[in-house]
Amino acid sequence: xxxxxxxxxxxxxxxxxxxxxxxxxxxxxxxxxxxxxxxxxxxxxxxxxxxxxxxxxxxxxxxxxxxxxxxxxxxxxxxxxxxxxxxxxxxxxxxxxxxxxxxxxxxxxxxxxxxxxxxxxxxxxxxxxxxxxxxxxxxxxxxxxxxxxxxxxxxxxxxxxxxxxxxxxxxxxxxxxxxxxxxxxxxxxxxxxxxxxxxxxxxxxxxxxxxxxxxxxxxxxxxxxxxxxxxxxxxxxxxxxxxxxxxxxxxxxxxxxxxxxxxxxxxxxxxxxxxxxxxxxxxxxxxxxxxxxxxxxxxxxxxxxxxx
Amino acid sequence: xxxxxxxxxxxxxxxxxxxxxxxxxxxxxxxxxxxxxxxxxxxxxxxxxxxxxxxxxxxxxxxxxxxxxxxxxxxxxxxxxxxxxxxxxxxxxxxxxxxxxxxxxxxxxxxxxxxxxxxxxxxxxxxxxxxxxxxxxxxxxxxxxxxxxxxxxxxxxxxxxxxxxxxxxxxxxxxxxxxxxxxxxxxxxxxxxxxxxxxxxxxxxxxxxxxxxxxxxxxxxxxxxxxxxxxxxxxxxxxxxxxxxxxxxxxxxxxxxxxxxxxxxxxxxxxxxxxxxxxxxxxxxxxxxxxxxxxxxxxxxxxxxxxxxxxxxxxxxxxxxxxxxxxxxxxxxxxxxxxxxxxxxxxxxxxxxxxxxxxxxxxxxxxxxxxxxxxxxxxxxxxxxxxxxxxxxxxxxxxxxxxxxxxxxxxxxxxxxxxxxxxxxxxxxxxxxxxxxxxxxxxxxxxxxxxxxxxxxxxxxxxxxxxxxxxxxxxxxxxxxxxxxxxxxxxxxxxxxxxxxxxxxxxxxxxxxxxxxxxxxxxxxxxxxxxxxxxxxxxxxxxxxxxxxxx
Numbered sequence: 001x002x003x004x005x006x007x008x009x010x011x012x013x014x015x016x017x018x019x020x021x022x023x024x025x026x027x028x029x030x031x032x033x034x035x036x037x038x039x040x041x042x043x044x045x046x047x048x049x050x051x052x053x054x055x056x057x058x059x060x061x062x063x064x065x066x067x068x069x070x071x072x073x074x075x076x077x078x079x080x081x082x083x084x085x086x087x088x089x090x091x092x093x094x095x096x097x098x099x100x101x102x103x104x105x106x107x108x109x110x111x112x113x114x115x116x117x118x119x120x121x122x123x124x125x126x127x128x129x130x131x132x133x134x135x136x137x138x139x140x141x142x143x144x145x146x147x148x149x150x151x152x153x154x155x156x157x158x159x160x161x162x163x164x165x166x167x168x169x170x171x172x173x174x175x176x177x178x179x180x181x182x183x184x185x186x187x188x189x190x191x192x193x194x195x196x197x198x199x200x201x202x203x204x205x206x207x208x209x210x211x212x213x214x215x216x217x218x219x220x221x222x223x224x225x226x227x228x229x230x231x232x233x234x235x236x237x238x239x240x241x242x243x244x245x246x247x248x249x250x251x252x253x254x255x256x257x258x259x260x261x262x263x264x265x266x267x268x269x270x271x272x273x274x275x276x277x278x279x280x281x282x283x284x285x286x287x288x289x290x291x292x293x294x295x296x297x298x299x300x301x302x303x304x305x306x307x308x
Numbered sequence: 309x310x311x312x313x314x315x316x317x318x319x320x321x322x323x324x325x326x327x328x329x330x331x332x333x334x335x336x337x338x339x340x341x342x343x344x345x346x347x348x349x350x351x352x353x354x355x356x357x358x359x360x361x362x363x364x365x366x367x368x369x370x371x372x373x374x375x376x377x378x379x380x381x382x383x384x385x386x387x388x389x390x391x392x393x394x395x396x397x398x399x400x401x402x403x404x405x406x407x408x409x410x411x412x413x414x415x416x417x418x419x420x421x422x423x424x425x426x427x428x429x430x431x432x433x434x435x436x437x438x439x440x441x442x443x444x445x446x447x448x449x450x451x452x453x454x455x456x457x458x459x460x461x462x463x464x465x466x467x468x469x470x471x472x473x474x475x476x477x478x479x480x481x482x483x484x485x486x487x488x489x490x491x492x493x494x495x496x497x498x499x500x501x502x503x504x505x506x507x508x509x510x511x512x513x514x515x516x517x518x519x520x521x522x523x524x525x526x527x528x529x530x531x532x533x534x535x536x537x538x539x540x541x542x543x544x545x546x547x548x549x550x551x552x553x554x555x556x557x558x559x560x561x562x563x564x565x566x567x568x569x570x571x572x573x574x575x576x577x578x579x580x581x582x583x584x585x586x587x588x589x590x591x592x593x594x595x596x597x598x599x600x601x602x603x604x605x606x607x608x609x610x611x612x613x614x615x616x617x618x619x620x621x622x623x624x625x626x627x628x629x630x631x632x633x634x635x636x637x638x639x640x641x642x643x644x645x646x647x648x649x650x651x652x653x654x655x656x657x658x659x660x661x662x663x664x665x666x667x668x669x670x671x672x673x674x675x676x677x678x679x680x681x682x683x684x685x686x687x688x689x690x691x692x693x694x695x696x697x698x699x700x701x702x703x704x705x706x707x708x709x710x711x712x713x714x715x716x717x718x719x720x721x722x723x724x725x726x727x728x729x730x731x732x733x734x735x736x737x738x739x740x741x742x743x744x745x746x747x748x749x750x751x752x753x754x755x756x757x758x759x760x761x762x763x764x765x766x767x768x769x770x771x772x773x774x775x776x777x778x779x780x781x782x783x784x785x786x787x788x789x790x791x792x793x794x795x796x797x798x799x800x801x802x803x804x805x806x807x808x809x810x811x812x813x814x815x816x817x818x819x820x821x822x823x824x825x826x827x828x829x830x831x832x833x834x835x836x837x838x839x840x841x842x843x844x845x846x847x848x849x850x851x852x853x854x855x856x857x858x859x
Contacts, residue, residue: 121666147483184857185746186743187857207743208784242749
């Protein structure tokens, strides 16, 4: 498979993980004192360290994951591209969160996606499988068969009545959304809420039958991740969602409980298609906000910015 | 001993078949059995009028046959092993009736051989129809492999509750994508018919039909090892009954040498231990060799008839509109396929490419290009796309009808061009927000341009290599609003696809940021269709240049 540029060597992983660990041991940074008072944490730094710091700042993963819980992580690993392309979540972000969940006593962590490209290639080339391999209790799955989905009702759906969702998500205790920040030719940007489309069976109807922006908001009423950690360490600012396109490096990890707030902030971190936008300008986010799913206006949010 | 070797050979054949997938390492020739087959090699070389490098491997089998004799059929051939194995399973050989018309049937395989070689000379590849290795690989691909996956999945589904109860996460989510093929039923029926023929005689196929066996029987009498019956023989005729090839003559001391596959069954059953296979036959046998060699029961007339038959079939098969239409049909050949007429001549229809295909897009043709195109691989892009990180089809092609290309070369082996059918497209026809084709396109060959107030998809032909992701994912029911047509395909007998693509100013690896480039250009400076430009420009001013999804 040519150059293994997409792969993370174990050594690299251990190095960064060790760096993260050192950071957390080297004395708790001041921002930790203010935990739980912030709606959003925006952490600047390398993927693993920034993720680790963001988790601490949001109050620690133990706020969401306690002993014996079953956790599902939903990164974007829909494409068989290496992390440099900016089309998939950085493997170290996924591995760091997975490790934190295990450390918090999670029974198991399932890293899950329904990929757009051949599953095996996505797992391999995104680097996520390799990065999570050393962590015991973490399973990286890319599932492509309908038998792994179960239909649920969408009581508050405007266009969507029912949707088939991964059983694994429905049956687990905690869902953590780990989207990659990128452009999307249908929805403008693909951030947290758009990332949820990787958990359902029939995504084509979102394009053909429904207004995708309404359908996404409907979906967000039934799939509610406890935590969203947006990977904006790299941002695919054109050619999204699959690339190839221009990749910028905001070097940011944005964590929050409010999915609309995280996405809204995510809109502001990079110029998409060469233009600057606000959250309100992204139709599916605006719809979600209007439906009461979260806060879209950044000035209404208590944001903690930090550097890791 | 023989049974073990046979089982081992069948195992190797099956293992190599299993290894034929996109992860196939460069050094492993998964198609080695097919390369070793001198009939397939000769037929492809004659039909294609080209030197095929991989066909030189078959010299190994020719050489060893010249030295040892027709051992291939008894020890190596996986088809022979399969037949023997199935024979073992059904113990019907005991009450098998004698087969009448034995001598005249025996010639059939010779006729077939000459017929196939004749048709190959005239440019029609037919040997694949009955060559045992191509035949068995086809059966494996189109029948056994899908059946195997189905069975495995059924088993996993059955055990799944157990896995879940035990908390075995990986196993409880295990599922293998089911491969499916158009020609499964036909392939299976033919195979079943041939198995059924074993009812009449053991190894019916090998005795009467196999053209590869016929080919080897021409040279095998020259081999060193010969059956020899000693004076202890009491003419009990047990050997005659036991011989799977019927190679023991009326006089049990005599051997029909071309038919003898050196399986040594006769020696095993002989109560007197009179039969041996000495390496250096006694001088008197050597002097008889000429006489026995003539026992290849084939007349000059028979040769002429079958040769004429082969040529006639080939000429008639070529005299259809399919021939002038070669390369103009609607179907897409795999990337790296040599130009169409050469492709049809050299493809041996083994199905390895279709087995190994990562996405299952490679499907066997039925009558799409007539008799000359049966079982040849085509891409069914509505069903599945061609994955950009896979180049296995060329790697496993024994005759290089699909050239083995590096990933980079394969990316440039354009198989066709996507065309938008605007009357079906949700965006063009119904102003809907669908952009699946753009989302999935690995080469950024689909861009959006503002036309009549909406941003609509447009294909940039010079960036499309025909991989078909767009066609497969298009959500239109019943068809696809974006279809890959063979127009613009690059098919080279030799030389670099990268160079050729460069010459044609094609680019399948766009620079980062080209979407932005298109955006700034608003899609109207890429000089195709001035009418479009005029009608769209005024709209363009009213509509601020915002990407889709932004308000």
